[in-house]
Amino acid sequence: xxxxxxDTLEEARKKLHSxxxxxxxxxxxxxxxSSIDRVLAQDIYSPCMVPEFPRSTVDGxxxxxxxxxxxxxxxxxxxxxxxEIEIGYPSTHVLKSGQCAYVPTGGxxxxxxxxxxxxxxxxxxxxxKVAIYSTVSSxxxxxxxxxxxxxxxxxxxxxxxxRAQEVGTLASVGIETVKVYKMPTLTIISTxxxxxxxxxxxxxGQIHDIxxxxxxxxxxxxGFKVKQTYVLKDEEELLQKAVSQAMEDSxxxxxxxxxxxxxxxxxxxxxxxLSQPGVFTHGIALKxxxxxxxxxxxxxxxxxxxxxxxxxxxxxVFQLIVVWLKETFExxxxxxxxxxxxxxxxxxxxxxxTCQLVKLIQSNGAYIARPILGKSGLMSTLTESDxxxxxxxxxxxxxxxxxxxxxxx
Amino acid sequence: xxxxxxDTLEEARKKLHSxxxxxxxxxxxxxxxSSIDRVLAQDIYSPCMVPEFPRSTVDGxxxxxxxxxxxxxxxxxxxxxxxEIEIGYPSTHVLKSGQCAYVPTGGxxxxxxxxxxxxxxxxxxxxxKVAIYSTVSSxxxxxxxxxxxxxxxxxxxxxxxxRAQEVGTLASVGIETVKVYKMPTLTIISTxxxxxxxxxxxxxGQIHDIxxxxxxxxxxxxGFKVKQTYVLKDEEELLQKAVSQAMEDSxxxxxxxxxxxxxxxxxxxxxxxLSQPGVFTHGIALKxxxxxxxxxxxxxxxxxxxxxxxxxxxxxVFQLIVVWLKETFExxxxxxxxxxxxxxxxxxxxxxxTCQLVKLIQSNGAYIARPILGKSGLMSTLTESDxxxxxxxxxxxxxxxxxxxxxxx
Numbered sequence: 001x002x003x004x005x006x007d008t009l010e011e012a013r014k015k016l017h018s019x020x021x022x023x024x025x026x027x028x029x030x031x032x033x034s035s036i037d038r039v040l041a042q043d044i045y046s047p048c049m050v051p052e053f054p055r056s057t058v059d060g061x062x063x064x065x066x067x068x069x070x071x072x073x074x075x076x077x078x079x080x081x082x083x084e085i086e087i088g089y090p091s092t093h094v095l096k097s098g099q100c101a102y103v104p105t106g107g108x109x110x111x112x113x114x115x116x117x118x119x120x121x122x123x124x125x126x127x128x129k130v131a132i133y134s135t136v137s138s139x140x141x142x143x144x145x146x147x148x149x150x151x152x153x154x155x156x157x158x159x160x161x162x163r164a165q166e167v168g169t170l171a172s173v174g175i176e177t178v179k180v181y182k183m184p185t186l187t188i189i190s191t192x193x194x195x196x197x198x199x200x201x202x203x204x205g206q207i208h209d210i211x212x213x214x215x216x217x218x219x220x221x222x223g224f225k226v227k228q229t230y231v232l233k234d235e236e237e238l239l240q241k242a243v244s245q246a247m248e249d250s251x252x253x254x255x256x257x258x259x260x261x262x263x264x265x266x267x268x269x270x271x272x273x274l275s276q277p278g279v280f281t282h283g284i285a286l287k288x289x290x291x292x293x294x295x296x297x298x299x300x301x302x303x304x305x306x307x308x309x310x311x312x313x314x315x316x317v318f319q320l321i322v323v324w325l326k327e328t329f330e331x332x333x334x335x336x337x338x339x340x341x342x343x344x345x346x347x348x349x350x351x352x353x354t355c356q357l358v359k360l361i362q363s364n365g366a367y368i369a370r371p372i373l374g375k376s377g378l379m380s381t382l383t384e385s386d387x388x389x390x391x392x393x394x395x396x397x398x399x400x401x402x403x404x405x406x407x408x409x
Numbered sequence: 410x411x412x413x414x415x416d417t418l419e420e421a422r423k424k425l426h427s428x429x430x431x432x433x434x435x436x437x438x439x440x441x442x443s444s445i446d447r448v449l450a451q452d453i454y455s456p457c458m459v460p461e462f463p464r465s466t467v468d469g470x471x472x473x474x475x476x477x478x479x480x481x482x483x484x485x486x487x488x489x490x491x492x493e494i495e496i497g498y499p500s501t502h503v504l505k506s507g508q509c510a511y512v513p514t515g516g517x518x519x520x521x522x523x524x525x526x527x528x529x530x531x532x533x534x535x536x537x538k539v540a541i542y543s544t545v546s547s548x549x550x551x552x553x554x555x556x557x558x559x560x561x562x563x564x565x566x567x568x569x570x571x572r573a574q575e576v577g578t579l580a581s582v583g584i585e586t587v588k589v590y591k592m593p594t595l596t597i598i599s600t601x602x603x604x605x606x607x608x609x610x611x612x613x614g615q616i617h618d619i620x621x622x623x624x625x626x627x628x629x630x631x632g633f634k635v636k637q638t639y640v641l642k643d644e645e646e647l648l649q650k651a652v653s654q655a656m657e658d659s660x661x662x663x664x665x666x667x668x669x670x671x672x673x674x675x676x677x678x679x680x681x682x683l684s685q686p687g688v689f690t691h692g693i694a695l696k697x698x699x700x701x702x703x704x705x706x707x708x709x710x711x712x713x714x715x716x717x718x719x720x721x722x723x724x725x726v727f728q729l730i731v732v733w734l735k736e737t738f739e740x741x742x743x744x745x746x747x748x749x750x751x752x753x754x755x756x757x758x759x760x761x762x763t764c765q766l767v768k769l770i771q772s773n774g775a776y777i778a779r780p781i782l783g784k785s786g787l788m789s790t791l792t793e794s795d796x797x798x799x800x801x802x803x804x805x806x807x808x809x810x811x812x813x814x815x816x817x818x
Contacts, residue, residue, distance in 0.1 A: 032607075032622060033622060033625060033626065036626040036629060036630050037630065050788070051616065052611065052613070052616075053613055053614060055616075057784060085614075086602065087601065087602045087603045087614075087643075088601070088602035088603035088604075088614055088615050089614045090612075090613040090614040091614075105718070106601065106603055106616075106718065107603070107614070108613070108614045143784055143787070147784075147787065148787045148788055148789050149788075149789060155789075155792075156792065162626075163626075163627075163630075163818065164623045164624070164626040164627035164630065164724055165623065165721075165724060165788065165791035165792045165794075165818065166792055167622050167623050167625075167626040168619045168620070168622060168623030168626075168720045168724065168788050168791070169788045169789070169791075169792050170622075171607060171617055171618065171619045171622040171623065172616070172617060172619050172720070172788050173617070174607060174611065174617045175607075176607050176608065192496065192497070192515065193495065193496045193497035194496045194497035194515050194516070195497075198441075198580060198583060198584075198585050199585065202461065202583065203499075204461070204462055204499040204517070205462060205494075205496075205497055205498045205499040205500075205516070205517045206497050207460065207461075207464075207515075207581070208580055208581060208582070208583045209580065210577045210580045210581045211577075213441060213442060213576050213577060213579075213580040214573045214574065214576050214577030214580065215573070216442060216576075217442065217445040217571075217572070217573040217576040217577075218572075218573035220445060221445050221446065221572075221573065234496075309514070309515065311577050311581070312574075315573055315574060315577065334771075336747055336769055336795060336817065337747075338745055338747055338748070339747070339748055339749075339774075339775060339776060340748075360745055362743075365748075365812060366748060366812075367745075367748060375466060375552055375556075378552070378556065378557045379459070379557055379558075379574065379577050379578045379581050380557050380558060380564075380578070382574035382577070382578075383564075383565065383574045383575055383578050385574075386745060403774060403775070408745065409572065409574065
């Protein structure tokens with residue numbers, strides 16, 4: 001048996017990252033409506049002040065704050081109404097002491113005014129005079145020019161994942177399109193002589209292919225464009241043909257399966273033969289996920305990845321390597337994790353980073369992380385889990401009660 | 410000024426939930442590949458055992474465990490090789506004491522065998538004899554029949570949000586399609602005389618419409634199908650026409666804007682006049698989100714919702730009311746929140762439930778929740794936030810250091 005040195009997860013990531021000498025992520029300009037869940041490929045500066053005029057946040061009277069000094073329920077101040085502002089139109093007066101103007105919510109506060117009195121604290125005296133029953137301070141109930149955004153201010157950073165509020169912010173300054181990273185294209189190949197398609201009846205000794213379906217779903221959700229999926233028998237020639245074809249139109253080719261020793265060698269061999277400089281990682285000190293193969297081809301600019309055959313391990317390695325790489329190139333801030341308390345002790349795997357599946361349980365105002373144990377081939381462990389935690393290879397394990405960060409799956 | 414009694418968030422939710430007397434969520438049958446991020450509308454039972462045959466998790470020899478008793482590095486046990494199982498094919502022998510069979514990873518373990526010895530702990534003696542250098546216990550390195558799923562076992566519950574691992578689980582038992590809830594259809598209407606479209610230049614006193622873009626994005630992400638969006642001037646007739654048209658093809662109609670007192674009355678009036686039994690909530694004791702209007706029309710089976718005009722408030726109320734309602738009908742388990750420690754004191758709004766925006770900061774192995782303060786009209790507060798926390802109306806507020814659950818936005 002050929003023993004190859006395995007990398008730590010960190011070594012493997014570092015090698016892969018530096019092996020990709022080309023720009024994995026092109027950019028494209030898309031409408032803000034379609035940018036949800038995409039990642040900004042540019043810093044965005046506000047092209048204008050938001051708001052561009054002082055806006056009232058209430059229905060009421062624009063006043064000069066010091067005119068209202070001393071006004072109260074029992075002792076109103078009387079002001080002359082010089083204008084009634086309509087929403088959507090500019091004010092035309094400059095307010096002087098003793099004057100006020102009616103402004104609806106969202107309307108423009110006239111020049112000279114520095115506060116709004118809510119209509120609830122006023123009473124019309126006659127057509128042109130109003131009693132003000134409240135003292136307001138300068139700035140009250142007004143959003144001033146540029147209070148939300150200053151012109152030229154960095155509004156959204158490169159690497160921002162666009163949510164509804166970012167779309168709203170872009171609309172607020174009149175931006176119609178944004179530059180985002182293109183979705184990397186992906187081909188998924190699942191190999192194994194025991195695999196049959198979903199529509200086929202599995203005979204004794206055969207199983208339905210899981211990996212093309214599960215990986216396609218995860219990839220789609222994580223912003224990859226799946227070009228093609230294949231379920232292949234474990235034959236060198238078939239694999240060779242599918243991989244070379246995939247290298248023509250995909251940024252990333254993942255081959256899952258071939259987890260038995262002989263078969264794994266074939267995957268590594270095929271990936272290495274088709275690529276230049278080729279395969280550089282022949283295993284990761286990770287549980288689950290040891291039989292992971294990484295390589296690149298500079299000419300076709302393709303990343304080649306051999307995933308473990310076990311579906312749960314394949315999904316976890318896809319997350320830890322492929323999704324990680326995309327997010328790293330996108331310069332995205334770290335995802336939010338969930339802090340939880342270990343429900344039981346868990347041992348680490350000797351000499352390997354352990355990726356332990358856990359279920360989150362809310363209890364007494366805190367989260368408990370319950371390890372979901374089971375052989376790595378079992379899909380049920382993965383569906384029962386909310387996420388995973390890392391246990392360092394230099395750690396004995398985790399103790400009950402210890403606080404851990406759970407990465408959601 | 411007409412004072413209408415406002416509901417608490419809980420009262421408003423209860424009223425809305427019980428007012429919807431029809432089935433808001435139809436179901437549809439879709440392929441498992443397209444079911445990612447959808448919600449199962451049926452319990453799913455495993456139609457078969459997974460695996461259907463005992464599978465080896467290693468490359469090696471299927472043995473009768475007690476035959477290996479006492480075997481060690483220095484003292485091997487010799488067994489007769491009676492078969493070499495090919496992956497994807499059934500075994501044909503029944504193992505007897507003193508016999509073994511070669512089985513690759515994922516291959517079928519023959520009848521009679523109850524453990525696998527890894528190939529690393531064996532040595533071929535000749536064509537038909539192998540030396541075993543390790544004692545294994547019964548069940549070692551085998552996934553037994555039904556160990557992942559038993560036939561007839563509840564595999565995925567109704568209300569499950571489908572992730573990649575659920576797709577994989579469905580594939581593993583050969584299920585091609587699943588029944589999920591249909592995406593509710595939605596029309597979004599934004600009203601305001603100050604609003605101009607994205608492509609138009611905003612004149613002094615005017616602003617770009619934000620709400621149709623922000624709400625459409627949130628709705629799409631949360632699994633609604635947006636039928637149509639409108640940006641309308643604040644005119645009763647225009648609103649009437651748009652709402653009645655929307656009621657014909659949308660399950661839910663949201664109207665944002667009209668936040669000034671007079672305009673708000675128009676939205677409530679129009680929604681009430683067009684519906685039967687009509688509007689039942691004229692405001693929620695919620696900060697932000699007071700000017701929220703809720704009603705239903707039984708005949709067209711439409712839910713009518715007036716949202717606040719302020720974009721941040723509109724998005725939060727959309728989340729708290731519309732998304733909440735969908736998730737409640739889907740019987741989804743509660744979303745995972747993030748536990749964090751308050752960075753500062755925050756006051757609650759007297760008599761109103763406060764929905765306080767916060768940013769999460771990782772510090773010393775824990776999350777700190779930093780309140781993002783600012784007037785509710787500011788979009789910048791929302792883009793800076795990772796989520797929100799609730800502060801009860803009967804609470805004075807929150808103290809620095811207090812633990813809170815953050816709902817991610």
